[in-house]
Amino acid sequence: MTTVPDTGFTDGEWHRLHPLTPLLKGGIAFVAILGIIIVNLRDIVIEVVFGEFEGDTEPLVWLLESGYLWLGVLAVIVGLIVFIVGFWLSWRMHTFRITDEVVEVRSGILFRTNRRGRLDRIQGVNIVRPFLARLVGAAKLEVNVAGQDANIKLEYLGSAAADELRRDVLRLASGTRVAAAEQAAVAELSAGEGVVRSGLVEQRVTELLAPELDPDLAPPESVVNLNLGRLIGSIVLSGFTIFLIGIIVALIIAATRSPFFLVGFVPAIIGMGSYYVSKFTRSLRYSIAGTPDGVRVGFGLLSTSNETLPPGRIHSVQVRQPLLWRPFGWWEIKVNRASTSSAQGAAGQANTTILPVGNLSDVHKVLALLLPDLTDAETTALLERGMTSRGGDDGFTNSPKRARVIRWFSVRRNGFALLPSAVLLRTGAIWRELVVVPLARVQSIALHEGPVSRALSVATVRFHTVAGPITPTLGAIDRAEALQFFRDSVDAAVLSSTSDTSHRWRSTERA
């Protein structure tokens, strides 16, 4: 009834979470407290046996001496029972169900909460496996809908059940008929039956070592292989490192005057070290692959995270090259998305970083996954020019020469290109950057002109998307061109948002 992996969760009935949930969620602390009490008791037992009281004022010793021992023991037992019953009740009361329309969770003993998310509004499905949970074969499933803190968490599920549930949720969300989903699930089940029953320990080990992408859904290979050297290089050559070097130089100068002053910085140094280590371990085993239900990004060595972004949930894409990465030709890809997940993304960054570091061919592969409309040869070439071109007449409409005053180095590169389904904004000659905004996701478009721009007869165009790390803005565009761009992109945005069906991404295929 509860979390047997091959039970269909999507039958619309109420289901319970993994039986170890209380232990994983808060029980660890309880076990720790219990451990401390037991250790304490042991000391007392030793003291009693060897008969050498030292007149401690410890509460437990006092209890023993005063003859109210039974009261203390009773209190502990009652406390224990309340704890256990509480955890058990909260587990009993924490149920979820998935129907054709919604995913719903209800929880709480005294204060009941009920959260319901519409399946066609799903922005992403995330499976997180903290190390401890992984050891016992549990996983956290998070269904994200748009908004701050708008996650429906199923914490915890059996590891295999979580994978299956994600597949079903995505399938339901995609608009495919349930019957088809069930058929596929049955086929799945009969195929995988022999494998699962090969001993609990073995199963744990297999799950622990298995690649994050479950092989039946994703193409088995991640499109990008993040090699170790590049990962270390990218972390070392970050802005934070420059900042750090500056601080170290300052410290050394200060230390030549009074060396003892350095001692105070030991915690800070440890903190910085752990920052690098966590950034590194979180990016290990990074993988990204396209599935029929969207882009799947996985990473993490000990605690793993694995997120699926369904099609049409990406509100803008930024390809960026920090200055220090330029000699190596590395790039970073970030996206704006409507949901915020509590789980962190690769490299300990927000989960808006899709590709922590990659070369040009990696970038192309990831962009092809994120923006499936822009994969033809011509557009790919345009995208590449958007990243690496020095500017000029190359498909982009660039700033006029007179704008050099406000775009010192990038005046030749600073420009835009309007495609039927997206706009490309190219900026920066030193910190090169390309922003792609799918027009079907644009919320509104603005045209700005301030006094300086007016004197130069240029204007700024802004695309408003959901909040995120990217603000798609392009300044210093010739006024007439900016006006035309504004009009054209408004028309294109209206057109593509009416024809966009990606919120039910499979319904068109089936119809």
Next chain:
Amino acid sequence: MSEHGTTETGTIEPTSEERLSIADVDWRRVSPKYIVVDIVGYVISAVMTLGAASIAAYFIGQPLVWMGVSVLAVIFLITILLTPRRVRSIGYALRDDDLLFRRGILYQRFVSVPYGRMQLVDINRGPVARWLGLSELKFVTAAAATGVVIPGLLEADAEELRDTLVALAESRRAGL
């Protein structure tokens, strides 16, 4: 849409080749009474800021600080004097597929919001605006940066505009 009370329509001053302007748009302007609301707001903040600054300057007793206070006063004065023009620059237009909004003279801003992007419409009334029978309409999308706030609408107009916008959004509903 039907008649819009005293809300004026037509081109918005100033227009010239040297400025941003979108051709062929029949702008609706906000009520001139909104000038009063805006001026009252600026006067209150001017009195408070200058009062606080003057007290500080009095205790510091440096002539340079008094200079700063007077510069601040001049800035406030210019802002208040320019209010009528600034209010005249506020305009909106209901086009076929989007709401077009503009404001600002020195810093011009044009925003186009496709109707289908509407998440909700707010109507707010401040104390002075309520006394003059005015409302403020806020068009909210999923992007915080959209910032389309149309002030100085007659109450009936604001409600009618809201209903129109909601109906238009309903007919052009799109996902996020």
